[in-house]
Each structure stands twice: as C-alpha cells, then as structure tokens.
Amino acid sequence: MSWRRRAGVLALIVVAGVAAGSTARAQNFAPTPPPPRSSPTANICNTPWGWCPLAAVLMPGTPCQCFVPPATALPGVANYWPYQGPVSPYLNPHVAPPSTIR
Secondary structure: OOHHHHHHHHHHHHHHHHHHHHHHHHHOOOOOOOOOOOOOOEEEEEOOOEEEEEEEEEOOOOEEEEEEOOOEEEEEEEEOOOOOOOOOOOOEEOOOOOOOOO
C-alpha cells in the first residue's frame, strides 16, 4: 500500500471518528436540571397588622403589600406559611395567641 493511500485511509478514519463523536454528544445532550430550592416560595404577605395571600410567586423576604378596601395598601414582606382552606384575598388580621401561651 502506498503512503498516499495509507494517509487517505487514516484521514477517512479520523473524520469518521470525529463525526461519530459529535453525533453521539448531540444525541446525549440533556439540559441541566435546576438547583434544588432550599426553601419554599413565599405564599403570603406579612404586615404588622395582618397577612394576605400572594397572587404572584415571590421569594421569601421580597417586599409586598396587602390591599385593604376601599383604597389602602399596607407594606409587608413575603413569607411562606402553610395555611389551609379558603381565605380572604384582602388583609386577614393576625390572630392572638391562645390563652394557654400567655
């Protein structure tokens, strides 16, 4: 076999190997999963006067406000609180602690 023929065969093998490697990488590509959350997203806005459920997704500690009809907005901070059941979309007053804690 002449050196030109060997060089041509070797070049063909290298090109085929590079093409196969890039195809394999393209087929095995998977997006990186998002990092795990260390804390749940906030679901309430907490003010000194009470709290209200959040309609938007916020991170805990983000400034927010609760609406009090007819035209008042009270500033607060977004927090996570595992409440259940239906609640008012407006300001829900803080509940006093039970008498056994006082």
